[in-house]
Amino acid sequence: MNIAVNPNLVAGHVPQGTPGPARPATPAHVIRDDAEAIRVAHDLAARFREGASERDRTGARPLAELDAFSQSGLWSINVPRSHGGPEISYRTLAQVVAIIAAADPSIAQIAQNHLGIVAAIRTVSEPEQQARLFSAVLSGLRFGNAFSEKGTKRAAEFETRFSDHGDHVVVRGRKFYATGALLAHLVPIVAVDDQGRPWYAIAERDAPGLTVIDDWSSFGQRGTASGTVIIDDVRVEKSHLVPAWRGYEAPRVDGAIFQIIQAAIDAGIGRAALDDTIAFVREKARPWIDSGQERASDDPYTIRAVGDLTIRQHAAEALLDRAGLAVDAAVVNPTPESVAAAQLAVAESKVLTTEVALAASNTLFELSGTRSTLAEHNLDRHWRNARTHTLHDPVRWKVAIIGNHALNGVNPPFHAWS
Template sequence: MSDPSCPVPVLDAPAALAAAASLAGEFAAGAAERDARRTLPYAEVDRLAASGLLAITVPAAHGGADLPAAVVAEVFRRLAAGDPNLAQIPHSHFVYVNLLRRRGTADQRGRLFAEVLGGKRFGNAQTEFGTRHVRDHRTALTPDGTGRWRLNGTKFYCTGALFADWIPVLAHLGVDGPMHVAWVRRDAEGVEVVDDWDGIGQRTTASGTVRLRNVAVGGEWITPYATEFDGPQTYGAFAQVLHAAIDAGIARAAVEEAAEFVRTKSRPYPDAGVERAADDPLTVHAFGEMELSLRGAEALLAEAASAVDAAGADLTGSSAAAASLAVAAARAATAQVAVAVSSRVFEAAGTRSALAGLNLDRHWRNARVHTLHDPAAWKVQHLGRWALDGAPPPRHGQL
């Protein structure tokens, strides 16, 4: 857990982008080995927090840089190109900072934003196993008769929780009441974080289980959640554009690592009549097609992040819908290109690229797992309904 006595630097946009690029280079150096050994990146997460990058969306009124979504998305894309695990770990941190600024009380904002500026980190305990669907929850806050609440439930896919100081927990207020967020300390009595994540990709995110057994929660640490979706909002679009940035980073890393392999290790196919594999016209064409598709996805990502910022500046039903649709397009495109490119690089790089010791397959495994967060097909459905009938997308946290 982080040290609250060490305030982090407040980064403007150029400094944030430079820090992300620098850290991405550091993280890339050990990414393959961490994946192969499933070495959890405690030291790297500490470096990320100490850099000030996790505080870049704290509002200016609370002493933060208040950087726009366009910058945050590019920070995520750069980090993901270094190690997408280290980009995904703080995803929920940014999402719940966003909820705090939108729905938190003045006291909650004052206290928790100060924590973030002091280097503290938020995780998440949101999704559950065994419910009807991803937005169905059984975890509940129930009154204990003393003016406080008791939190009970089990959550999974709790990315960031193992590395966090605070765990925002999505729960019913009352057994069947509206959804709220309970802010609980990682070390609070009754909180157990279990490292049981065993996915084939994103292996070092520690996206495992959080068990909550009669955790005491004061009313001052409960924030409304369901009401966020009663009107126009960009909460879901902001969360989703960061996921798209992670996918774009995975794809870029796969192309760059494969290109380096082709330049230095691949042999040319005899029929090409060239000395270097990088001069084989079929290889050049394959990389050109991958670059073309990736540039298109990156452009959609940048456009989507800008649409989130535009809607935030003038929030209406129309601007919120435009942001959600732009993000849906980016999310569908980056998901598709991440999986396709991270698979095709083997075809372009040749047989030796499949050696296990290179661990080049981690890019495909990371892409395949991360793109499962939300079905890309539903993004396309909402785009199609808009194109045909002008139907606005639904309001929820996954669009």
């Protein structure tokens, strides 16, 4: 099934919270190795691609697709082997995300915070907590996201807090950009303690006091339902209170993992835009009158433009692959040097995947002509998705980080966005 956008959004009304999805009836599949992960991703992408344009057009929420995605085993690929997971490389994880994003970037983005939380649990949680939460992931449960807030001065500042009540905490606050929360089984809430340290308070999706409002109105990434979460004295057991702050008290690669997933989504958007450009030019576009050609695909200027985009897309994918190798090295041996190397490699990848996603989704129309703007093709979704998703964090700062390291030997800042 798909969940449609509440029609009251059009009238400007705030809809009531929507109940969470049913828990899986059977445990999720466990991927065996990197090759199977890639194979399963391609199989799912073929399925997701079929309805992606229509879901974007109608704003439908992809519940059936997410159920297939999480049950496939791809949502547990970074669970450690010591806890029964496949512990697939981050190089492969980035490829998996890019493959899914090329089919439907909203579905890929819904998974991004889940995969990042799994990585964080490995870094910061004690063994008993790891066993409990990794078991939930392997069973097929999905983490959502209640991280960001609109009202604070900076992205890393949070007004959401919790109070200690012995064996549990009580959380109060309000979140936005809550990608994945609507269709999650568990919702990690970033909340700070009385010392100002951030934790992930992982609440049940239908916990009393937790309301997920489907009010996401962005022109892009429409299917992510990245709307509002209201946390009104929500009880969270301490067994589900994850010390997120520990991931940044010493050299750790948690931030780079969150970032490489972002870059992979943009790489997928760029790939989809380029593929649709090639298909439209071959099948529907007309040659310009001065070209002397019978087919638009023989126009020399079009050939050059497609060649340029292809090179840039391949370069972006190569940098993404290189970043995955650097992240894998830092996971195995997290030192100041290895973590900085991973951050820098991911930053380079983020810059180029952003640029090519925007360039490909824009050049699509230049090469395909006016008819490519018709609503029946819905090709503008590629630009809308690229423009929306690449705003997650400013790549101008990534360029500055890379330049400052090259010139002055200054390592990247150490936080969740780097």
